[in-house]
Amino acid sequence: MTFMKLNIRAAMLLGSLMMAASPALAEAVLHRGNSGEPQTLDQSQTSIDIEAFILKDLYEGLTIYDANGKIVPGVAESWTVSDDGLVYTFKLRENAKWSDGSPVVAEDFIFSMQREEDPKTAAGYANILYPIKNAEAINKGKMPVDQLGMKAVNDKTLEITLERPTPFFIELLSHQSALPVNKASFEKNGAEFVKPGKLVGNGAFKLVEHVPNDHLTVVKNENYWDAANVKLDKVIFYPLEDQAAGLRRYEAGELDLVYNFSSDQIKRLRDANPKQVHVTPAAATYYYPFDTRTEPFNDARVRRALSMAVDRDFLAKDIYDGTKLPVYSLVPPGLENYGEPSKADFAGMSQLDREDKAIELMKEAGYGEGGKPLNIEIRYNTNPNHQKVATAVADMWKKTFGANVTLMNLDISSHYAYLQEGGKFNVARAGWTADYADAENFLNLNVSTNKTFNYGHYENPEFDALMKKSYEERDPAARSKILHEAEALIMKDQPIAPLMNDANLWLVSDKVKGWGDNANNEHLSKYLSVE
Incomplete structure (x- = not known):
């Protein structure tokens, strides 16, 4: 009897020790x-x-x-x-x-x-x-x-x-x-x-x-x-450019967080577990820069025509299921010290009117139907959504101008390295998320001395002078006015075509x-x- 009691007590003690030790031994990963x-x-x-x-x-x-x-x-x-x-x-x-x-x-x-x-x-x-x-x-x-x-x-x-x-x-x-x-x-x-x-x-x-x-x-x-x-205790980062593979691993319980996933999955994911789907409006712009060093993209008329022919509503609603908003300004809305951004002058036109005006501009520049052939390559970083956008834009340019459009994709590191190192291109996919809540952070992308992020190598002395003036202006209201003038100039020249405001997509x-x-x-x- 005594022996059995000792065994029982020993077993209970061992079990208690194991239970107490388990949380300490379990690694939080x-x-x-x-x-x-x-x-x-x-x-x-x-x-x-x-x-x-x-x-x-x-x-x-x-x-x-x-x-x-x-x-x-x-x-x-x-x-x-x-x-x-x-x-x-x-x-x-x-x-x-x-x-x-x-x-x-x-x-x-x-x-x-x-x-x-x-x-x-x-x-x-x-x-x-x-x-x-x-x-x-x-x-x-x-x-x-x-x-x-x-x-x-x-x-x-x-x-x-x-x-x-x-x-x-x-x-x-x-x-x-x-x-x-x-x-x-x-x-x-x-x-x-x-x-x-x-x-x-x-x-x-x-x-x-x-x-x-x-x-x-x-x-x-x-x-x-x-x-x-x-x-x-530990964090493991997985580089998942393949969004479908990332989603499968998340749903299998292998991942706790996933940054970016195909937007066409949002409804299904929300139906399954809405609390895990996080779609947060971001101070970010999804845009297409044009390489202004090469013809015909050195012609503002061509750039404006191409930008006008893009149906941003279709991109935002049909490709991104409303998780992005169509935009006509480089600076996103919502920056308190800037106010309403300066939009392109065609922002208020219907898409049909934009396309008619775009065809006129393209003919004026000597391209499109009856003019020189329009050959365009769109580069983008590997991603299902970016591919869908590029494919849709290519179709819009083909239908509007008869353009011959090809697509080229690289992994995200190679894509941005190519652009930042000055590689030549026609049109490229890019995105910019605010490093700080100020319009200058977006407009600075087009300053001629910004050799890293001015992907299209846009040069405009008037724009550079306005930006320089903004750095010297200490009055917030006066500075905001100068920055609005600078953005209006960018929206007129269209060295970039702003397409959508981004949202941050996370699965948690x-x-x-x-x-x-x-x-x-x-x-x-x-x-x-x-x-």
Whole structure:
């Protein structure tokens, strides 16, 4: 009897221990479906959101966005601004550390931003930091990097001086190009500093594995200043350009999150589980740039005619099931400091009237029926929705002008690399999501000196002069008026054809907690957990 009681007690004790140990032993893993393979994990070379999702888990800037898209303190726990709006003084967190345990100090940000502006780095997003004093001159090789307007008052106090007051400067500092680089790792490893085992970050997670085109794994960074509140042990990113495959894996329970999915699945998915389908209006524009270096796209009449012939209502409603809105302006609506965008002059016309006017313009330019043949290649990044849009636009141009239209697609990394490196094209698919809530962020895409994102190499001295004037204007109302004039000029010349305002499409499993929809499309893994 005593022996049996001992056995029973032992079994009960063992069971209790196992039950108590199970939660501790269970690893909290989030499986994130990303919509493509990142081109880079180097802050200075990044350009697209699928890279930002990863980078912002590995690194933390002076400021960050919370789960609801609100700007909040990051490495900088607080800051003050001088009365003239030119000097920002940041107090860094005492317990901010790199993943190797070394402290994050003011000099880390100075080194990183000097590297960003150094012309030798050839950073595509160097212009993000142009509001900092001397940044643009340094980036254009006119001044040495040590003249950048930044100073370490002490290890935990950073002072940044601006060229001019910039109302959205705090937002700029949350951008991935403003993330710090670990100087010791960079100097030791060179370009290899982005590799697992060599990447030293200061974010909530650290990189442990990267198998290109298969998966990328990050684990909780025990040295992160807020590690106690990070609920995930591991996050695995999957580069899923094949949206159908991503959806199948999500529905099979292999993925907890999926970014971007074919819009024709929205109704079915909503019918099955509406809470898991997240369609959030975004400060983003889906557009087609024209290569203004090549004929006939160097003729504004041709560009205007092609833009007018696109039935945007059909694209938004029939292809995207209403998850996008037809637009006739580059700047999306909803920016508080800008107001109603300046639309193209044909925005108020019916589609039939637009097409009639487009045919007249095309004939005037010498193309179309009775004129020179119109041969057009549309390039787009591999994606079922983009293919549908390109196919529909090709059909519209064929029916309206008798154009011979061909399609070409590349994976997302190759597509944008080709455009950013200056490759020639006819028409290309592109999208722009606001880095900060200001019209300048969209209009700057057409400034002649923007060698990275001015894909069509548009040059207009009048437009450049208006943009320059906007940077010098401190009165918000006067500045907004100048930017509206600049947008009106773009809508007249049509170096780009804005087609739709985007929406962020996510599938979020019921297991995921802490998710917040927001127009900025900011979703740091540090705020998430899985049940």
